[in-house]
């Protein structure tokens with residue numbers, strides 16, 4: 001079944017397509033890596049279909065799923081990592097857009113790190129919510145990669161529950177070891193800004209602590 005133009009509003013499709021091109025310009029979505037989504041009204045999500053190059057997205061490269069990842073158009077295959085997007089939307093009502101990319105910095109650092117990376121003293125921390133000053137720190141969770149995405153989302157969810165009990169803020173992102181980054185924001189522009197800020201800090205961190 002083909003994607004129908006009315007399934008995804010044109011401005012939503014345009015925002016995802018433009019964001020895919022922007023991530024590609026930064027070399028953060030090599031091969032067919034990465035996936036992007038925007039929350040729609042009524043517990044629906046517009047998301048990239050699996051296996052498409054994110055530099056060359058068109059409206060037909062997108063589809064709609066519900067918050068359990070079930071496709072609205074049954075013949076189409078959503079991103080293999082759809083349940084990670086759904087998990088962020090379900091846990092954080094303020095999340096309106098989710099981005100995933102595979103940069104060199106996030107891949108290398110996630111392989112060297114333990115179960116988190118602490119970012120502190122960076123002016124760009126202010127791109128994250130609730131951090132009005134560089135005199136703050138963010139503990140970015142790092143999860144072991146897993147091809148079983150439902151199981152991986154269960155691990156992510158359990159960590160969020162622990163962080164909600166123990167820490168002031170849950171950062172709007174995390175790393176998957178040897179794999180990539182997930183970042184979200186209230187809208188696509190904010191998600192992109194957070195991803196750029198995070199990638200910048202990870203690049204700095206990699207230069208400063210090459211053996212993290």
Ligand SMILES: CSC[C@@H](O)[C@@H](O)C(=O)COP(=O)(O)O
Pocket residue numbers: 030031032033034035048049050051052078079080081100
């Ligand atoms: C190019 S392999 C990368 C994939 O395994 C996956 O990690 C990824 O980011 C893209 O998967 P997709 O199913 O296209 O959304």
Ligand SMILES: [Zn+2]
Pocket residue numbers: 033034081100101102179180
């Ligand atoms: Zn990936």
